[in-house]
Amino acid sequence: MPRIPFEMAVEQLEKILLSRNMDKENARKIACEMARSSLEGTYSHGINRFSRLIDNIDRGIVLADASPQKINGFGAIENYDGQQGPGITNASFCMDRAMVLAREHGIGLVALGNTNHWMRAATYALQACAGGMAAICFSNTMPNMPTWGAKDARLGNNPLTLGFPRKGGDIIVDMAMSQFSYGALEVANLKGVEMSAPAGFDEKGNLTQDPSRVIASQRILPAGYWKGAALSFVLDVFAACLALGNTTAAIGRLNGDEHGLSQVFIAIDYRRIAPTEMTQAILDDAIDNVLASQSDGSGARITYPGERRIRVMEENTARGIPVDDVVWERILAL
Amino acid sequence: MPRIPFEMAVEQLEKILLSRNMDKENARKIACEMARSSLEGTYSHGINRFSRLIDNIDRGIVLADASPQKINGFGAIENYDGQQGPGITNASFCMDRAMVLAREHGIGLVALGNTNHWMRAATYALQACAGGMAAICFSNTMPNMPTWGAKDARLGNNPLTLGFPRKGGDIIVDMAMSQFSYGALEVANLKGVEMSAPAGFDEKGNLTQDPSRVIASQRILPAGYWKGAALSFVLDVFAACLALGNTTAAIGRLNGDEHGLSQVFIAIDYRRIAPTEMTQAILDDAIDNVLASQSDGSGARITYPGERRIRVMEENTARGIPVDDVVWERILAL
Numbered sequence: 001m002p003r004i005p006f007e008m009a010v011e012q013l014e015k016i017l018l019s020r021n022m023d024k025e026n027a028r029k030i031a032c033e034m035a036r037s038s039l040e041g042t043y044s045h046g047i048n049r050f051s052r053l054i055d056n057i058d059r060g061i062v063l064a065d066a067s068p069q070k071i072n073g074f075g076a077i078e079n080y081d082g083q084q085g086p087g088i089t090n091a092s093f094c095m096d097r098a099m100v101l102a103r104e105h106g107i108g109l110v111a112l113g114n115t116n117h118w119m120r121a122a123t124y125a126l127q128a129c130a131g132g133m134a135a136i137c138f139s140n141t142m143p144n145m146p147t148w149g150a151k152d153a154r155l156g157n158n159p160l161t162l163g164f165p166r167k168g169g170d171i172i173v174d175m176a177m178s179q180f181s182y183g184a185l186e187v188a189n190l191k192g193v194e195m196s197a198p199a200g201f202d203e204k205g206n207l208t209q210d211p212s213r214v215i216a217s218q219r220i221l222p223a224g225y226w227k228g229a230a231l232s233f234v235l236d237v238f239a240a241c242l243a244l245g246n247t248t249a250a251i252g253r254l255n256g257d258e259h260g261l262s263q264v265f266i267a268i269d270y271r272r273i274a275p276t277e278m279t280q281a282i283l284d285d286a287i288d289n290v291l292a293s294q295s296d297g298s299g300a301r302i303t304y305p306g307e308r309r310i311r312v313m314e315e316n317t318a319r320g321i322p323v324d325d326v327v328w329e330r331i332l333a334l
Numbered sequence: 335m336p337r338i339p340f341e342m343a344v345e346q347l348e349k350i351l352l353s354r355n356m357d358k359e360n361a362r363k364i365a366c367e368m369a370r371s372s373l374e375g376t377y378s379h380g381i382n383r384f385s386r387l388i389d390n391i392d393r394g395i396v397l398a399d400a401s402p403q404k405i406n407g408f409g410a411i412e413n414y415d416g417q418q419g420p421g422i423t424n425a426s427f428c429m430d431r432a433m434v435l436a437r438e439h440g441i442g443l444v445a446l447g448n449t450n451h452w453m454r455a456a457t458y459a460l461q462a463c464a465g466g467m468a469a470i471c472f473s474n475t476m477p478n479m480p481t482w483g484a485k486d487a488r489l490g491n492n493p494l495t496l497g498f499p500r501k502g503g504d505i506i507v508d509m510a511m512s513q514f515s516y517g518a519l520e521v522a523n524l525k526g527v528e529m530s531a532p533a534g535f536d537e538k539g540n541l542t543q544d545p546s547r548v549i550a551s552q553r554i555l556p557a558g559y560w561k562g563a564a565l566s567f568v569l570d571v572f573a574a575c576l577a578l579g580n581t582t583a584a585i586g587r588l589n590g591d592e593h594g595l596s597q598v599f600i601a602i603d604y605r606r607i608a609p610t611e612m613t614q615a616i617l618d619d620a621i622d623n624v625l626a627s628q629s630d631g632s633g634a635r636i637t638y639p640g641e642r643r644i645r646v647m648e649e650n651t652a653r654g655i656p657v658d659d660v661v662w663e664r665i666l667a668l
Contacts, residue, residue, distance in 0.1 A: 106411030149634030224557030300483030
């Protein structure tokens with residue numbers, strides 16, 4: 001697999017976005033964030049997904065130059081209509097706005113409706129961390145996961161991200177509500193390997209680790225079974241109600257590729273009540289403690305949430321971002 | 335199993351709390367909430383746990399009359415030292431305070447350190463819902479769950495609850511980060527039945543549904559494997575940093591029964607940006623959609639989060655709260 005230097009990837013993506021009449025600032029932002037997701041190891045929502053974004057722009061599902069319009073606001077909470085704009089610039093705008101509110105009130109919440117896929121969830125928690133704040137963000141998705149006890153997909157695998165700033169590596173969780181994404185199942189299926197844990201149900205309704213059977217049944221497993229299903233539902237209705245936007249149910253009634261999503265961005269300026277030198281000591285101690293765990297002998301790497309990102313970023317910065325030949329050639333042809 | 339009327343249960347618990355020199359208001363509050371948890375079907379954190387609370391008071395782990403003292407505050411965020419007071423009154427105070435902040439700023443966040451077990455997590459989300467607000471709350475616990483890839487318990491199974499008010503039944507999620515609690519494993523073990531999903535590892539490191547093997551290994555499974563482990567860690571450090579309190583690691587270094595916990599209470603006065611008639615329509619539609627799911631034939635009941643609570647409350651209000659003979663006799667002897 002060839003490795004592409006980060007700056008070269010950004011320039012290539014930016015050039016294509018500019019060719020779709022996107023303004024310079026938005027094109028730069030989206031190109032940077034998608035290249036950065038790949039640089040930091042979230043390949044599924046970085047360069048690999050760029051062609052689909054361009055396809056969505058070409059079809060008018062994503063409006064290249066739209067930006068969020070405020071609906072309502074009161075104190076530290078606001079909601080916006082994303083006007084079908086690009087998911088990354090819309091979400092980044094709303095996290096910025098949440099941080100402005102947090103600087104004034106200690107905490108800020110911005111809800112965003114009628115937006116598009118924000119790509120990597122962690123991007124927005126990292127954005128808050130870069131500004132010295134903690135964050136909680138979540139999005140809904142199109143229906144892609146059955147609820148517990150059901151066969152048909154009526155829930156989303158709604159990603160949730162939390163971040164807390166730390167010198168030496170922010171604490172970052174970025175998780176969807178399904179045990180595995182369809183992207184991960186497809187990668188394993190092409191390689192002909194099983195998943196490392198039950199991934200969904202086969203067509204007879206039995207749990208299976210065989211990705212081909214889950215792809216066939218379209219019955220992906222909620223993480224934690226009924227727990228992931230319940231959390232998916234509540235994040236969905238929080239986002240839709242706060243944004244006055246679509247639930248996963250309503251997204252499922254729209255035509256065309258996934259769009260019209262609802263999201264929530266919470267920024268917490270914790271420094272106002274908890275000095276950074278104290279939080280740094282608390283975080284370092286928690287990390288030391290978990291990394292001192294005894295291995296169970298399975299070979300699974302014991303990490304703290306966010307550790308892998310830094311390791312991959314360092315490697316890919318030094319060696320370039322690994323990009324599949326076919327993916328890169330398709331991008332060059334856009 | 336005998337059934338005890340709600341009011342009789344409250345009076346009995348209250349009488350015992352008063353005998354420990356707790357003030358009248360706190361005794362009433364704790365008695366009501368513990369009886370209500372059982373009334374609404376969370377038996378593990380209601381009447382069944384009352385004797386352990388009294389034991390903790392008698393040993394000086396829970397200080398019956400202590401109340402939270404403010405550490406810092408800025409705008410819509412505050413933190414408190416719980417002074418080792420009762421978990422229920424401390425948590426309820428903090429959720430009330432978060433709601434006061436939310437009325438002023440649209441959202442309020444209160445972090446609480448040095449507190450005790452809050453019993454049923456959902457209690458505080460329901461408290462917000464009763465005041466017309468949405469809520470997100472979480473707590474850490476003593477170490478009781480290994481991280482992913484590890485044998486020794488260094489994470490907590492940190493409960494998380496979210497609530498959104500709805501006429502006809504609030505949306506409520508209340509979930510710990512382990513797939514099953516030790517309480518649930520012990521109940522199944524006494525009955526001699528298997529768990530409905532993998533519950534943890536046996537002593538050879540294989541996943542098992544046999545509760546006795548998990549109790550023997552003390553290796554309970556995070557919900558969603560690595561996902562529940564990561565979420566547990568991040569909720570722990572959020573709570574400890576915001577409260578300037580203990581992490582699960584630090585709780586593990588204390589002597590005596592679980593105490594010195596850290597918690598976070600977020601209240602959102604969504605009505606300021608999202609009219610209740612619109613959120614009600616969004617919620618009703620989302621519920622109708624999920625309840626219309628096709629059954630997978632497993633017999634698992636398809637529900638929305640919060641539905642079971644209402645069903646059980648109605649039954650137990652009419653017929654009395656089912657309480658184990660031994661549990662009730664032990665309470666009568668306190």
